[in-house]
Amino acid sequence: MRYVILGASASGVNCAKTIRELDPNGQITMVSGDENIYSRCMLHHVIGEKRSIEEINFVKKIFSQNYKIDWMKKVKAIGLNIRDKKVALDNGKILEYDKLLIATGSSSFIPPVKNLREGKEIYGLRNIEDAIRIKEKAKKAESVVVLGGGLVGIDAITGLLEHDLKVSLVEMSDRILPMQLDRRAASKYERLFEKEGAKIYTSVGAEEVVLDEENRVKAVRLSDGRLIDCELIVVATGVRPNVDFIEDNTIVIDRGIVINSRGETNIKDVYAAGDVTGKSPIWPLAVKQGIVAAHNMVGKSKKAEKSFSLRNSMNFLGLQTVSLGLIEAPNDSYHVSIEEYGDSYKKMIHRDGIIYGAVVQGDISYCGVLTHLIKNRLNISHIEKDIFDINYSDFFRLKENGEYEYSV
Structure with missing residues (x-):
């Protein structure tokens, strides 16, 4: 069986590892535009010079040898012939496949x-x-503006604050991390970042970038008319899936490649996972997603768990924070x-x-x-305790024979 995996990040790597565990003899080819495997969640440590690229690698150096994977580095897909x-x-080069995983990720919008x-x-x-480019520019710049206060934007200012420059962040929502946190939780982070020297602008957007005669950044003009001087801009306002190599009217795409619970696309033997x-x-x-797709690619039926x-x-x-499920009450029927x-x-x-x-x-x-409760x-309702005092013991009871059993 010939397995081709496009992408070498979280989903692609875990798909490749799982396929090898399930199919010791299959031919696995992994294609990536990157030369290294690394955690994109930790790029801010590279910006802040806290870690090197080797230190954000989440697999062993001999990963491809250990799993007998033909890894084609610094190569990208430019076309897909689903018929052949x-x-x-x-x-x-042209790669032929029996099963294909598309895990090409996304690019900054x-x-x-x-x-x-x-x-x-x-x-x-x-x-x-x-x-690396942002890190090198930050060493020479006096000021930087980060556009977007989601996770990527906050990662960016976390790394940039390690350099000696003025850091500003612009977010159109009324708070940073609007998809993850409510106003109160977000405000605590805003105060912490401002204490570290960052300037946070919320409820406002970028209207214009002011350039000099050589098209270099001079400032960002906000929608309320304020001007922020800067020599460097980091854009973290969203992403677009990397699907340019896919022909129109073949694989269904709706803000990303559409997959079912098995990781399958609408095209037989073509799977997708990740960003x-x-x-x-x-x-x-x-x-x-990568693990689920791997199982189905080798013929072992597996579905993704119920969406949570x-x-x-x-x-x-x-400051540690976790958000689960809803972060705001949808209507007055919720408490x-x-x-x-x-x-x-x-x-x-x-x-x-x-x-x-x-x-x-x-x-x-x-x-x-x-x-556990939310998922x-x-x-x-039957537990007579304050909602903040409930623990695992409240879901077990003692049987007549002295054994404990799980009881909801």
Whole structure:
């Protein structure tokens, strides 16, 4: 069996490893534009010079040898012939496959802000080359503006604060990390970053990039008229799936490649996983998608678990936070319970005895219980305790013979 995997990040690597474990004799070819395997979640450590590219590698150096994988580095797919099952590469080679996984990830989306696409010293943050370029420019610049306050944007300012320059962040929402955190949890991070010297602008967008005669960045003009001087811009306003090599009207794409619970696309023997699917861009999901696709590629039926929105876990400037499920009540039929003490903040969104979401910041020891309750939609109406005091012991009972049994 000939397996071809396009991409060597979380989903591609885990797919390759799983295929080899399930099929010791199959031919596995992995194609990647990168020369190294590394965690994109840790690129900010490279920017801040806390770690090298070798130190953010999540596999052993002899990974490809150990798993008998033919890894084609610094090569990209430029065409896909689904009828003849062939992939055209930019090095002129053609790969034939029996099963194909598309895990080509995504690229930074540069929004149509005036001069943003034309200016020099403007970078996205999606790969190691971006991180290295940003790091080198940060050493020479006096000021930088990061556009976008999601996870990538916050990663960027975390790394940039390690350099001696003025750091500003612009976010259109009323808070940073708007997809992960509520206003109260986000404000704690905002205060921490501002204490470290960053300037946070929320509820405002970039209207224009001011350039000099050589098209180099001079400043960013905000939608409210304010001007932020800078010599470097990092764009973290969203991503686009890397699907340019796929012909129109072949594989179904809707903000990403559409897959079913088995990782299958609408084309027989073609699978997809990771950021290219346009799903929630978190590492654990990409890993699971790669593993599920691998099972089905070797003929062992496996479905992804029931969708559960683990928004993310984060630890910026020493403050740990986890958000699970809903972070805001959808309507008045939901109840919101809040507990705060010291640096700890806990918020539960629940209705009719079922918890649908939570934000836990500071002391995150309660997250294991919460994950179980939210993921499985367990009804806690029968438990006569404060919602913040519930633990695993509340779901076990003692049988007549002295044994414990799980009881919901």
